[in-house]
Amino acid sequence: MNATHRHGKQVILITGASSGIGKASALKLLEEGHIVYAAARRLEQMEDLKRSGARILSLDISQEADIVQCVHTVIEEQGRIDVLFNNAGFGLYGSVEDIPLEEARYQFDVNLFGLARITQLVLPHMRKQNSGKIINTSSMGGKMYTPLGAWYHATKHALEGWSDCLRLEVQSFGIDVVIIEPGLILTEFGDVVSKPMKRHSGNGAYRSLAQAVSKASESAYTSGGGSSPDVIANVVARAVRSPRPKTRYAAGKWAKPMMTMRKWLGDKVFDRIIMSQVK
Numbered sequence: 074m075n076a077t078h079r080h081g082k083q084v085i086l087i088t089g090a091s092s093g094i095g096k097a098s099a100l101k102l103l104e105e106g107h108i109v110y111a112a113a114r115r116l117e118q119m120e121d122l123k124r125s126g127a128r129i130l131s132l133d134i135s136q137e138a139d140i141v142q143c144v145h146t147v148i149e150e151q152g153r154i155d156v157l158f159n160n161a162g163f164g165l166y167g168s169v170e171d172i173p174l175e176e177a178r179y180q181f182d183v184n185l186f187g188l189a190r191i192t193q194l195v196l197p198h199m200r201k202q203n204s205g206k207i208i209n210t211s212s213m214g215g216k217m218y219t220p221l222g223a224w225y226h227a228t229k230h231a232l233e234g235w236s237d238c239l240r241l242e243v244q245s246f247g248i249d250v251v252i253i254e255p256g257l258i259l260t261e262f263g264d265v266v267s268k269p270m271k272r273h274s275g276n277g278a279y280r281s282l283a284q285a286v287s288k289a290s291e292s293a294y295t296s297g298g299g300s301s302p303d304v305i306a307n308v309v310a311r312a313v314r315s316p317r318p319k320t321r322y323a324a325g326k327w328a329k330p331m332m333t334m335r336k337w338l339g340d341k342v343f344d345r346i347i348m349s350q351v352k
Contacts (some may be wrong), residue, residue: 082152083313086110087256088134088191089161092120094210094258097302098158098309099127105310110147111162115120124301133160135168135179135189144194153202156196156313157195158189160210164225166266166286167273177224184228185235203247209236210253213328217346219336221270221279221286241318252321256328257299266290285351300325 085102089095091110091331096119097112103125111122112132118127131142146156165172165180192207199205214222215229233252235330238248267287274283290296304325323329335343 078348081314082106082108083152083155084110084147085158085313086147086195087158087160088112088132088188089210091115092123092198094123094255094302094305095160096122096308096339097306100125101303101306101310102313102314103127103266105124105314107156107313108151110143112143122272132161132239134191135182137190140187140191140194144191148198154195154198154205155202156206156208157192157202158208158210158309159192161187162210162228164214164222164266164337165267165284166221166275166290167181168221168279169223171273171277171279172224180224181228181231181248182272183208185231188232189235192239196248199248200243200246205246206251206318207236207239207243207248207251208251208309210255211236213254213325213331215252215254217347218330218345219286220282222266225266237320244287250320251318253305253308253312254328254332255300255322256323256325256331257293258302258305258325259299274321284352289351298326302337 085107087095087109088097090099091113095111095113099109099122109127110130111119111127112130112131113119114131116129116131119127130143131139132137132148144154149235152253161186165176171252175258188209211232212229214226218226236250236252243250267290268282270287274280308322308324312322323332334346
């Protein structure tokens with residue numbers, strides 16, 4: 074273990090760092106003195122991170138060549154990766170009947186398979202140094218569900234199970250796997266959800282449901298409806314600092330109450346609660 078690492082300065086790679094949770098976490102971790110590599114497709118949106126001291130990398134998480142190059146760059150420059158924060162992701166909304174399977178596959182490519190690939194490439198380095206943290210951004214949506222979100226929820230449910238299995242596989246190598254479960258966070262997510270949902274399901278058999286979900290989503294994600302991304306950034310920083318991080322951190326508006334209701338109420342009761350929000 075080198076001296077910088079021993080004194081708390083860690084090499085951290087963050088995907089999806091151009092906005093929202095990724096950007097807020099990058100700024101927080103820079104503030105705490107870490108070496109931060111911020112990776113995303115939109116380089117121009119990370120200029121502020123660069124000015125704050127981050128190294129910025131171009132990364133489309135659905136592209137193998139980008140993923141390989143990204144990990145190679147960090148290892149080449151630092152010789153190690155202490156924390157991989159898998160944060161890139163988006164939400165694809167629309168009815169199961171309406172969404173083309175190629176778009177559903179792309180949702181999995183970004184939210185699960187790209188994340189899995191970059192993790193595969195980082196793990197040998199973490200095993201070699203006998204330490205590391207893999208932090209995965211799931212969602213309260215990894216433990217519950219909402220109408221017209223089948224493919225998004227499917228990726229987050231999959232990520233929860235995948236992360237649990239990974240945790241057991243790598244614990245003997247001194248590697249921690251941490252799952253972050255944000256609630257409603259003020260990011261671009263609401264907008265990203267609403268437009269494709271209207272495109273896919275705004276005119277057909279699911280029109281009235283799409284309009285109701287879109288309205289509920291837009292009001293939930295506008296000012297006052299959700300928590301600041303800083304809430305999650307603080308949780309990520311706590312997980313990075315902790316010698317024994319929790320396996321899961323739920324934070325942000327509605328995260329804990331919604332997951333608690335899902336766990337303890339029956340399916341039919343939870344269905345009614347969810348549908349009452351989209352009338």
